[in-house]
Amino acid sequence: MQDAVAPEGVLDTFPKLLEHNARMRGDRPASREKMFGIWQSWTWAEVREETRALAVGFMALGLKPGERVAVIGKNRPRLYWSMVAVQWCGAIPVPLYQDAVAEEMAYVLEHAEATVAVVEDQEQVDKVLAIKERLPALRRMVYLDRRGLRKYDHSELHPMDDVERLGRAKEGELGRALDAEAARHGGGDVCVMLYTSGTTGRSKGVVLSNDNIIVTARASVAFDGLTEEDSVLAYLPMAWVGDYIFSMGQAYVSGFCVCCPESPETMLSDLKEIGPTYFFAPPRIFETLLTTVSIRMEDAGRLKKRIFDHFMAHARKVGPDLLDGRPVGALDRLWYGIGELTVYGPLKNALGLSRVRVGYTAGEAIGPEIFRFYRSLGINLKQLYGQTEASVFITVQPDGEVRADTVGVPAPGVELRIAENGEVYYRSPGVFLEYFKNPEATAETKDAEGWVATGDAGFIEEGSGHLRILDRAKDVGQMADGAVFAPKFVENKLKFYPAILEAVVFGAGRDRCVAFVNIDISAVGAWAERNNIAYASYQELAAHPRVYAMVQESVEEVNRDLADDPLLSACQIHRFLILHKELDADDGEMTRTRKVRRRTVSERYAPLIDALYAGAPSVYAEVEVTYEDGRKGAIAGTLEIRDAKVVPSPMRQAAE
Amino acid sequence: MSLEASEAAPDDRTYAKIEQEHGIEPRSLGGVLMEVRDITLRFGGVEALKAISFDIREGELRAIIGPNGAGKSSMLNVINGFYHPQEGEVVFRGERRGPMKPHQIARQGIARTFQNIALFKGMSTLDNIMTGRLTHMRQPLWMQAIWKGPAEREEVENRRRVEEIIDFLEIQAIRKTPVGRLPYGLQKRVELGRALAAEPKLLLLDEPMAGMNVEEKEDMCRFILDVNDEFGTTIALIEHDMGVVMDIADRVVVLDYGKKIGDGTPEEVRANQAVIDAYLGVSHD
Numbered sequence: 001m002q003d004a005v006a007p008e009g010v011l012d013t014f015p016k017l018l019e020h021n022a023r024m025r026g027d028r029p030a031s032r033e034k035m036f037g038i039w040q041s042w043t044w045a046e047v048r049e050e051t052r053a054l055a056v057g058f059m060a061l062g063l064k065p066g067e068r069v070a071v072i073g074k075n076r077p078r079l080y081w082s083m084v085a086v087q088w089c090g091a092i093p094v095p096l097y098q099d100a101v102a103e104e105m106a107y108v109l110e111h112a113e114a115t116v117a118v119v120e121d122q123e124q125v126d127k128v129l130a131i132k133e134r135l136p137a138l139r140r141m142v143y144l145d146r147r148g149l150r151k152y153d154h155s156e157l158h159p160m161d162d163v164e165r166l167g168r169a170k171e172g173e174l175g176r177a178l179d180a181e182a183a184r185h186g187g188g189d190v191c192v193m194l195y196t197s198g199t200t201g202r203s204k205g206v207v208l209s210n211d212n213i214i215v216t217a218r219a220s221v222a223f224d225g226l227t228e229e230d231s232v233l234a235y236l237p238m239a240w241v242g243d244y245i246f247s248m249g250q251a252y253v254s255g256f257c258v259c260c261p262e263s264p265e266t267m268l269s270d271l272k273e274i275g276p277t278y279f280f281a282p283p284r285i286f287e288t289l290l291t292t293v294s295i296r297m298e299d300a301g302r303l304k305k306r307i308f309d310h311f312m313a314h315a316r317k318v319g320p321d322l323l324d325g326r327p328v329g330a331l332d333r334l335w336y337g338i339g340e341l342t343v344y345g346p347l348k349n350a351l352g353l354s355r356v357r358v359g360y361t362a363g364e365a366i367g368p369e370i371f372r373f374y375r376s377l378g379i380n381l382k383q384l385y386g387q388t389e390a391s392v393f394i395t396v397q398p399d400g401e402v403r404a405d406t407v408g409v410p411a412p413g414v415e416l417r418i419a420e421n422g423e424v425y426y427r428s429p430g431v432f433l434e435y436f437k438n439p440e441a442t443a444e445t446k447d448a449e450g451w452v453a454t455g456d457a458g459f460i461e462e463g464s465g466h467l468r469i470l471d472r473a474k475d476v477g478q479m480a481d482g483a484v485f486a487p488k489f490v491e492n493k494l495k496f497y498p499a500i501l502e503a504v505v506f507g508a509g510r511d512r513c514v515a516f517v518n519i520d521i522s523a524v525g526a527w528a529e530r531n532n533i534a535y536a537s538y539q540e541l542a543a544h545p546r547v548y549a550m551v552q553e554s555v556e557e558v559n560r561d562l563a564d565d566p567l568l569s570a571c572q573i574h575r576f577l578i579l580h581k582e583l584d585a586d587d588g589e590m591t592r593t594r595k596v597r598r599r600t601v602s603e604r605y606a607p608l609i610d611a612l613y614a615g616a617p618s619v620y621a622e623v624e625v626t627y628e629d630g631r632k633g634a635i636a637g638t639l640e641i642r643d644a645k646v647v648p649s650p651m652r653q654a655a656e
Numbered sequence: 657m658s659l660e661a662s663e664a665a666p667d668d669r670t671y672a673k674i675e676q677e678h679g680i681e682p683r684s685l686g687g688v689l690m691e692v693r694d695i696t697l698r699f700g701g702v703e704a705l706k707a708i709s710f711d712i713r714e715g716e717l718r719a720i721i722g723p724n725g726a727g728k729s730s731m732l733n734v735i736n737g738f739y740h741p742q743e744g745e746v747v748f749r750g751e752r753r754g755p756m757k758p759h760q761i762a763r764q765g766i767a768r769t770f771q772n773i774a775l776f777k778g779m780s781t782l783d784n785i786m787t788g789r790l791t792h793m794r795q796p797l798w799m800q801a802i803w804k805g806p807a808e809r810e811e812v813e814n815r816r817r818v819e820e821i822i823d824f825l826e827i828q829a830i831r832k833t834p835v836g837r838l839p840y841g842l843q844k845r846v847e848l849g850r851a852l853a854a855e856p857k858l859l860l861l862d863e864p865m866a867g868m869n870v871e872e873k874e875d876m877c878r879f880i881l882d883v884n885d886e887f888g889t890t891i892a893l894i895e896h897d898m899g900v901v902m903d904i905a906d907r908v909v910v911l912d913y914g915k916k917i918g919d920g921t922p923e924e925v926r927a928n929q930a931v932i933d934a935y936l937g938v939s940h941d
Contacts, residue, residue: 036820037815037819038819147824148885150886263828263829265829266829
């Protein structure tokens with residue numbers, strides 16, 4: 001199977017890989033999508049035909065080499081194909097986050113000087129039309145779903161079907177010009193431009209070459225032994241580099257099938273139907289899955305619950321060892337086998353994970369409990385550490401060396417270096433060309449020898465050679481007395497409790513730490529239902545005394561944990577409050593990939609932070625919120641502030 | 657979901673304005689689909705409707721509004737043939753309509769939704785919408801039970817239509833969920849789906865927005881507009897939320913105490929003194 005992987009050398013662009021796949025495995029499925037309740041599939045040969053027609057169509061519409069084309073929409077096969085069609089014309093696709101509001105979209109479209117926008121539906125057409133005056137470069141829009149658009153002015157707006165039809169008609173006329181264009185491009189040319197989600201300030205356009213993507217994809221395909229027999233579910237935003245590597249790079253290199261869900265809401269049932277063999281999900285998804293399982297087990301009958309608990313305890317004991325091929329006693333093996341038949345197998349099937357050979361999680365730290373849960377079921381879940389600027393892969397965990405607290409060893413071809421201040425630097429074939437139209441930022445991030453700063457602080461563990469990430473380098477600060485302050489580390493500890501969705505810890509330059517907490521409405525809601533606690537809104541539930549008590553317990557447990565860590569014992573949380581609204585990307589409090597924007601949060605909620613430090617028992621808060629359609633409103637309420645017990649650290653006392 | 661919907665009718669812009677901004681050509685209406693002439697409906701001594709006349713043109717979004725007790729629902733029941741008025745006549749698709757039996761009512765090409773949802777709570781979304789295809793099932797019951805040949809083909813065809821509607825209304829995620837477990841706004845959407853499954857010539861919506869929050873209302877507005885736009889379905893809707901009606905309707909009939917007090921485009925109706933009085937409250941003597 002391995003030799004069917006696309007050979008190196010000449011196949012250095014996506015259109016060339018597509019032609020290769022259409023020749024070598026023309027009859028194998030390349031894309032699937034659930035439409036009208038049925039999974040439709042397209043073979044590599046069909047995908048090549050469709051993509052070719054689109055490419056000629058784009059050329060006929062006047063798309064020039066080097067121009068940027070925005071692609072906006074949910075994961076749909078035809079949007080993926082259109083990215084390759086754009087590359088066929090020598091132009092550069094720029095996928096955008098489809099849930100971004102018009103204002104955010106305007107910045108990227110303007111900065112990228114996109115001349116054409118390929119969009120999914122009326123929603124996106126309306127958004128782009130709303131900001132059109134600010135986009136002098138934008139000439140045309142191509143859309144996928146006709147619905148609601150029939151009566152729009154079609155002088156600069158084209159249904160994708162028409163573009164394909166145009167392409168088929170013009171094949172004779174423009175086909176050779178297109179072939180010539182495709183032949184002119186190689187590994188060193190720009191492949192795709194991806195805008196970073198921007199934890200700090202404006203997002204930057206990361207320019208990645210064909211070599212960046214394809215060489216990286218090739219190495220990672222070999223690392224995990226992926227073949228054309230594999231399949232993935234493409235459900236993460238197309239604008240995210242991970243999706244570009246998994247659903248485009250690796251799929252085109254190894255020839256596996258990319259499946260698109262029917263709608264974002266049906267993702268979990270689609271997952272179950274497809275049963276992918278290769279699965280990527282941020283920790284949040286794994287947490288959600290586990291939360292659903294726990295909630296349903298709480299409601300199950302007593303016998304079922306006891307069987308479940310018994311076998312899960314056994315799985316925790318021997319499951320990870322079995323997965324890593326370490327010796328396990330025959331009796332334990334037999335008992336695990338029975339568990340597989342009665343509990344683990346059906347459970348994995350219900351989660352849609354029964355066929356997963358390789359599963360990855362990245363982006364955020366994953367709770368050790370959650371990580372162990374999946375590993376003990378026999379799911380080969382691993383962690384990787386990556387960045388858009390690295391074409392994803394910096395470090396990854398090899399089979400047999402998987403742990404919850406590290407992010408693995410350098411990926412194939414990657415060199416690592418830890419700077420004086422603890423910041424992690426890397427150099428690899430995947431390192432980006434530049435930030436688009438931003439040479440200063442490029443120079444700041446990438447030095448002349450190609451070393452790139454990750455912005456994360458970490459260290460390489462003695463013995464195993466695994467990298468451990470502490471926190472964002474610039475977030476690691478000092479408290480008033482000089483102790484190390486690593487907020488992310490503490491927040492992650494808090495987030496591992498099911499009731500806590502998000503936490504923001506403050507304390508840089510202060511004498512003690514305080515925290516904001518967001519409750520997880522699905523977990524806390526289910527708990528409230530079980531305990532007969534009535535509530536009318538998120539705000540009311542968040543303010544409930546028993547919810548406060550539960551969170552307080554978690555905070556105090558984290559404090560006890562931190563007290564044992566000589567480095568971070570000063571980061572214990574003295575006071576906390578539960579926010580009356582969820583932190584939201586629409587309010588700018590989080591990035592689109594759901595990472596907290598610390599500075600924005602501390603500015604928006606400054607009075608709350610002051611109250612936490614002032615020792616007030618409660619605080620009145622009013623905060624402006626942006627609804628999904630861009631309108632604004634306000635949520636107000638009085639929030640209780642609680643003190644949490646702090647454990648004196650033996651070491652610090654001794655020092656005093 | 658809500659984001660898409662909210663594009664349909666942001667509250668400070670009317671549909672006409674959006675059309676203008678996007679260079680959409682103004683809507684052109686077809687011939688008369690239904691005409692009601694001098695309808696008077698009595699329940700015993702109570703006159704629910706008094707000498708009401710108006711027409712509904714093909715492809716139109718026609719609204720019937722009025723304060724509580726104005727006779728809106730009675731009017732709807734006359735239109736679909738459930739009530740037979742004592743006086744006046746209803747002409748539907750060029751034919752004058754006499755009293756009808758229930759199965760005739762069902763097969764005439766008029767589908768409706770109800771003010772208080774009337775779905776089969778224990779059945780899934782899919783099955784509920786499938787019931788809307790009943791009038792399109794020609795095979796006898798025993799053939800459907802054997803499910804071979806023509807019966808199978810018929811079911812496949814019906815299922816295809818139903819799946820198109822599920823896709824259209826964006827309810828894929830609840831395809832197999834029992835309707836009783838769904839929130840109110842979604843149940844309303846399923847009911848709309850069932851009415852659409854009948855492929856009606858005329859779709860009657862009885863307070864489709866009642867009891868909904870702003871977001872759900874905006875969703876519903878967009879679906880109503882899209883049904884009208886994509887399928888070309890003629891729609892008559894009853895609503896007492898004036899704002900919504902003025903945004904989406906082509907023409908509006910206003911009833912008060914069983915009498916027609918206004919008829920015309922939203923702008924005309926809004927300027928009508930009798931309508932203003934009825935809504936703001938003027939003593940009737």
